[in-house]
Amino acid sequence: MSDNILEMRSITKTFPGVKALEDVTLNVKRGEIHAICGENGAGKSTLMKVLSGVYPHGSYTGDIYFDGQVEKFGSINDSEDRGIVIIHQELALIPYLSVAENIFLGNEQRSKGVIDWNKTNAEAAKLLARVGLDENPVTPVNQLGVGKQQLIEIAKALSKKVKLLILDEPTAALNDQDSAHLLDLLRHLKGQGITSIMISHKLNEIEEIADSTTIIRDGKTIETLEIGPDLTQDRIIRGMVGRSLDNRYPDHEPKIGEEIFAVKDWNVHHPTQQDRTVVNNAELHVRSGEIVGIAGLMGAGRTELAMSVFGRSYGSKISGEVRVKGKEVTLKNVTDAINAGLAYVSEDRKHYGLNLIQDIKTNTTSAALGKLSKAGMVNENEELKVAEDYRKQLRTKTPDVHALVGKLSGGNQQKVVLAKWMYTDPDVLILDEPTRGIDVGAKYEIYTIINQLADQGKGVLVISSELPELLGICDRIYTLSAGNITGCVDRKDATQENLMELMTKVKD
Known part of the structure; x- marks a missing residue:
């Protein structure tokens, strides 16, 4: 045999x-x-x-x-x-x-x-x-x-x-x-x-x-x-x-400015078990040009924090303050969040981020159709141009923007999601597990895009389960444990060991 x-x-x-x-x-x-x-x-x-x-x-x-x-x-x-x-x-x-x-x-x-x-x-x-x-x-x-x-x-x-x-x-x-x-x-x-x-x-x-x-x-x-x-x-x-990746994280010299995004006294309860607190008195801030990470174990409340801030997409009995460019904003729904300058790339791109049976063009412009519309009609030529520009800019591997998103690889789908939110021209991007399920080469390209967004003066908040990823791309890292922010560590002081210690810390 x-x-x-x-x-x-x-x-x-x-x-x-x-x-x-x-x-x-x-x-x-x-x-x-x-x-x-x-x-x-x-x-x-x-x-x-x-x-x-x-x-x-x-x-x-x-x-x-x-x-x-x-x-x-x-x-x-x-x-x-x-x-x-x-x-x-x-x-x-x-x-x-x-x-x-x-x-x-x-x-x-x-x-x-x-x-x-x-x-x-x-x-x-x-x-x-x-x-x-x-x-x-x-x-x-x-x-x-x-x-x-x-x-x-x-x-x-x-x-x-x-x-x-x-x-x-x-x-x-x-x-x-x-x-x-x-x-x-x-x-x-x-x-x-x-x-x-x-x-x-x-x-x-x-x-x-x-x-x-x-x-x-x-x-x-x-x-x-x-x-x-x-x-x-x-x-x-x-x-x-087909080549060596000597450094899996691109070099980046941050150009950090004034505070662009802040969350204060943020509380979120479970959507159905309303006596259960999921996020407790969270406070964080992001400056323009800064990439800030959120580290936490599964169930710590990372995604719940992000979704609740992004137009109350998750949770109940939400309270607290959100400020964008120093101004307090009221975010009752996703439209309010987009209009306030926020963008949220979900950890589940296939369920929340993309319409898999539509093409790249339609997905790319879906969060900001108002920029292409006049009297209720979408300018299809301009829509095609926008989608094609992002396809080239992000180096999405596909012959054209008429390809169905559901047929793309995970890395290329992630680039379409990023293009969709980049087109809204946000001040703050919240990226939830931005490289989940994609290969090392595509990851490097995503990291490069994140650096470019920060260099444009945007604030970037990255949630990731991979500590090496956060250590490789972030300027500061917040830690979350059981709904509580337990620490904030500068990049130069951060290690996997001290982050894990904070991620498992029980609030006094």
Whole structure:
């Protein structure tokens, strides 16, 4: 029997006007954890969709061998029947169904043609135990966090007798604790003989867990590397981007001016549990030309603070003061916030930041259509020019601005969101996880854009779960713990250790 459980040979996949994959080869050894690295848009997810039958045989050229047998998958059901299960970055769970119902959706536990609920729940409980999740199988999925939902997807895969598990950015939306638990689970599954393919931009996780990694660039296989002590992150990056990134954060000399944005005595309560305080007496300020970070563990209240300030998009019983350019402003809704000079790039670009079924042009101008309108009519020629200017300025990788945003890679989608808010010409930009789920090359470009915005005299507030990112780009960093701002550290004095100490500090 071959050492390889999977061989993909000379895979080429073309979309109208775009060659997404060209002569790609991938060999995965039986029982290993194999990482796939590459920039956004390199073709990683496309390759996995070819493998799993999302793109059926006949829509691509090349051959797939699985377990020594040539495969011609016509659908995802065909690949699952052979033991190949893919977990997409966007989880495929139905929020109002129970955990057990989601696990066996399409694979119902029947007795004489009728669903056997006792068996369904009992089998689900066994699968949950295998992934280390102590939840009642009848619990609705929407009552669980993203980390637990990810484990439910794996339990669902195990119910299908999985031999090869494919995970697309499995830890992109997870906190450190949930990420560590997921990686431990992959090691455990490896011990049971299950092979895994993991697409990830988190190179530290790849170093920690993978046995080997294949690098894809511009739709082509570059190389496969064995993971070991001699393989550095810089070496992987060089393969991904075709050049060395000696410094992952661009040099920047800030030009800091007067205070441009301030929040004082800011209090926010949970939207439905109104006796629960989510943000407590928060105070912060940002000066023009300054990049200020907010660091905090998951659940600390970072996003809640940002959304509540941005036109009361979150929370109840909100109180406090917001000042822009020294003037107190009343922000009753998002329109008020935009008119006051604020912009907010959400951590969830696909849900809150973009209309995925519209094109780049429409998304770019959507927050400031008034600048293009006269007598209720949008000047389409001017709209096209604006969108094209931002496409060139931000170097968004797409042939033109008529491309659907939902078809873009994560990094390019993030550039469209930034363009959308840059066009409103704000004084203050609040960027919530601006580089989540994008590769190191695209991150560098986003950091450069952030620096340029600060150099234009804008105030920039950056929320990030990655402490190295905050240390690399921010002039000052606030720390948030359980809804309380527990400190503010200048860049020259900040370390991961002292930030973490403040992030876990309990208010006196």
